[in-house]
Amino acid sequence: LAKTTQPISMDSYEGQEVNITCSHNNIATNDYITWYQQFPSQGPRFIIQGYKTKVTNEVASLFIPADRKSSTLSLPRVSLSDTAVYYCLVGDSFSGGGADGLTFGKGTHLIIQP
Amino acid sequence: DVKVTQSSRYLVKRTGEKVFLECVQDMDHENMFWYRQDPGLGLRLIYFSYDVKMKEKGDIPEGYSVSREKKERFSLILESASTNQTSMYLCASGRQEHNEKLFFGSGTQLSVL
Numbered sequence: 001l002a003k004t005t006q007p008i009s010m011d012s013y014e015g016q017e018v019n020i021t022c023s024h025n026n027i028a029t030n031d032y033i034t035w036y037q038q039f040p041s042q043g044p045r046f047i048i049q050g051y052k053t054k055v056t057n058e059v060a061s062l063f064i065p066a067d068r069k070s071s072t073l074s075l076p077r078v079s080l081s082d083t084a085v086y087y088c089l090v091g092d093s094f095s096g097g098g099a100d101g102l103t104f105g106k107g108t109h110l111i112i113q114p
Numbered sequence: 115d116v117k118v119t120q121s122s123r124y125l126v127k128r129t130g131e132k133v134f135l136e137c138v139q140d141m142d143h144e145n146m147f148w149y150r151q152d153p154g155l156g157l158r159l160i161y162f163s164y165d166v167k168m169k170e171k172g173d174i175p176e177g178y179s180v181s182r183e184k185k186e187r188f189s190l191i192l193e194s195a196s197t198n199q200t201s202m203y204l205c206a207s208g209r210q211e212h213n214e215k216l217f218f219g220s221g222t223q224l225s226v227l
Contacts (some may be wrong), residue, residue, distance in 0.1 A: 036217065043118070043204050043218025044157070079204070087156070103118075104146065106156035 018075045020108050022088030033064060033071045036087045038107070044087060048073070055079040074078045075110075083112045092111050117141070118203050118219040126225045133192040135222050137205030142211035143217075146188035147172075148180065150201040151221070157204065163188055164210060172187045 005023040032051050036044035046057055048069070051075045051101070061074040087107040093097040100106055121199035139146065147162040151170075161180040177199060181189040188207075192199055196205050202223050206216040207222030 036216075041205065041221070043221055044216075045218065049215065062195035102159055102162070104149070104157035104159075106154070 002101075004105055006086075006088050006105070006108045008092055008106065009111065011111050012078055013112065013113050014065070014079055018078050018082070018110060018112075020073045020086055020088075020110065021070055021077075022090075023070045024088070024090040031065050031068075031090050033062065033068075034058070034071050036089070036104070038085045038087065042088045044050050044085075044104070047086075053087050069072065076091050078110075078112050080107050080114065083110060118143065118205055118207050118217050120203075120219040120222050122222050123220065124223050124225075126227065127151075127195050128194075130191075130226055131195050131226075133224065133226075134196045135190040135192075135203055135205075135224070137188045137190070137207075137219060138186050139188075139205075139207035139217070140186065141207065143207035143216070144185070145208045146182065147206040147216065148178075148188065148190045149206065150174070151204055151205045152201050159222075160190065167182060195224075198227050200224060200226045 032049055034049040035047045037047050038044040048057055048060050048062045050064050053063050055062045063072045085107040087104045118139045121205045127133050132143050133173045145164050148160045149157045158174050160174055160178050163169045163182040166182055167184050179191045192215055201220045205219045208216045
């Protein structure tokens with residue numbers, strides 16, 4: 001089971017780009033990297049997923065270096081509403097056995113200030 | 115949109131009571147999960163199920179059991195609630211495909227007095 005390490009908290013300001021890095025030194029060949037966002041009093045919601053290089057969607061970008069031992073979630077031009085906890089998960093998800101990819105950990109509490 | 119519905123938003127029970135937390139999903143997902151979330155500890159997986167009547171232990175199954183009699187419904191059972199089970203409980207579901215994302219309910223805040 002690949003273990004992840006993220007900063008406990010981060011601060012930034014509205015309009016800035018925010019990068020949250022996740023370390024996963026023992027990532028396996030079949031593992032994907034998935035990020036979720038959680039607002040207070042809500043369940044987490046999927047943001048982005050990738051395997052290598054760069055993935056971009058309407059919400060964020062995910063940068064994964066060639067060795068895949070880390071990944072960086074990039075949020076462009078954040079607003080106050082981006083204040084949330086962000087979780088990095090690494091694993092092969094689930095296909096009938098095992099729970100890889102389902103361990104959320106403590107996440108990174110991102111606080112955006114005006 | 116996928117909807118995962120948890121039966122109660124807030125629940126207050128007494129020590130020793132049997133507690134049922136219900137979760138229903140409307141997207142015909144094969145996989146369903148129960149997590150608990152506590153301040154400073156993040157989300158921890160209690161149990162999951164990949165098919166009707168199938169269940170697997172997660173990281174912290176002690177003191178809990180689950181039931182999956184129908185595909186859309188996954189119940190978490192506290193046989194004899196204790197104060198250390200006071201927590202936010204989150205249900206999730208997902209398709210049984212490689213790296214499919216999870217969809218979460220809004221959670222049930224359980225207080226055991």
